[in-house]
């Protein structure tokens with residue numbers, strides 16, 4: 001893999017809280033255009049891995065590189081300006097704002113430094129977001145707090161796109177969504193965006209959904225990486241499923 005294809009690299013990254021190790025010497029690399037599913041049971045360290053990438057809390061050791069820059073311990077906003085956007089668990093939308101206002105605010109957020117990093121030729125605008133998510137256009141005057149779970153996830157995704165990020169990181173996007181909403185928001189929209197060149201990382205408990213959209217999967221178990229490969233290889237590995245993903 002050439003350096004320009006490589007967006008993110010973890011080299012022996014350990015992370016923890018209050019001296020307790022939660023992630024243990026993780027090595028991984030993420031290439032442009034991949035849809036990477038980060039899987040594992042409750043407490044396996046999925047959120048900690050995403051938070052390590054954005055330097056959002058855990059104590060870190062090892063080395064994290066984003067687009068060739070060594071970003072370990074950089075402030076989160078500087079890491080984001082390299083073209084990464086995080087949609088946190090619970091979606092992080094302001095409940096009192098109308099959908100349109102929430103999206104408009106996202107267009108004002110600071111853009112990545114220098115050149116545009118959006119993978120598609122045209123930048124994300126409000127019009128383009130409303131074309132991609134017609135449901136948000138219908139609901140543009142509704143308060144964000146009145147949205148369904150699926151609509152709120154679309155709003156969070158749209159806000160991330162409006163920062164012109166080329167890499168979107170989603171923490172448990174299917175959590176609390178009805179099956180139809182999972183299908184519409186995640187399988188439909190995420191697959192479409194990935195087909196246009198967006199790089200996506202999603203931490204998920206919903207293994208079946210994640211494997212439908214992912215091009216690659218990692219499995220964490222008690223902070224160690226126990227699998228890194230294709231969704232097909234993971235789906236075929238029943239013993240690994242049983243041991244590290246089964247409920």
Ligand SMILES: Nc1ncnc2c1ncn2[C@@H]1O[C@H](COP(=O)(O)OP(=O)(O)OP(=O)(O)O)[C@@H](O)[C@H]1O
Pocket residue numbers: 017018022040041042043044045046047048049057205
């Ligand atoms: N801020 C924190 N302070 C202390 N311990 C934490 C903190 N955040 C997470 N942990 C611990 O780290 C471990 C991994 O948590 P993490 O949230 O990364 O797992 P996860 O795989 O995302 O699980 P879930 O699916 O439940 O979100 C757990 O034992 C958790 O209790």
